[in-house]
Amino acid sequence: MQQQTEQLSDGQRLNAAQIWAxxxxxxxxxxxTHDHAHNQSNLTPLFFVCEAPHIYFATQPGHKLNLLRRYPQGVGLQADAFDPESSTSVFVWGRYRDVPLGAEYAHATRLLAFKYGTGFWQQILDQATKALKAGPRAVITTISQATTGCIQIERIGGRRWEHGL
Structure with a gap:
């Protein structure tokens, strides 16, 4: 039996405006992220907002945040979309930093809340509830170590493939 394989083209390269949109x-x-000490790469789902040349996201204490702070260079974000007519994949690479409390922090939080609505606030509530169950010390740790992060984008790339499914 002969097997058919679909040949994918290299796709159409997206320009910067298309990537940001x-x-x-x-x-x-x-x-x-990459843990250089253990030579281990990590992929983590992430809710984010973009405002060129920044990607903002809220994050809690844990492995992801520890890695970002320890190895802030070479952080990447990848996003895809698929529909019957096309597939799109976008990659951005940059450097991580914590967003300090102040105007940028408030702006990033508003962007996240606007994009994700009640889902954003529900995520914060879920983290607070989880911390409350672990006791007062966990609440203080969660509040003091939670942050809004920023990836300062240095490189971008993306492609779109047209197809008929």
Missing amino acids: FLAKAAVGRLA
Whole structure:
């Protein structure tokens, strides 16, 4: 029996405006980090907002945040979309930093709340509830270590493939 394989083209390269427009609409991406001490790469689903040349996201204490702070260079974000007519994939690479309390922090929080609405606030409530169950010390740790993060974008790339499914 002869097997048919669909040949994929290299796709159409997206320009910067198309990439930023795509990222603005993307519901979720995958954060790529690398733990150099253990030579282990990590992919983490991430809710984010973009405002060129920044990607903002809220994050809680844990492995992801520890890696971002320890190895802030070479952080990536990848997002995809698929529909019957096309597939799109976008990658951005940059450097991580915590967003300090102040005007930028408030702006990033408003962007996240606007994009995700009640889902954003529900995520914060869920984290607070989880911390409350672990006791007062966990609440203080969660509040003091939670942050809004920023990836300062240094490189971008993306492609779109047309197809008829």
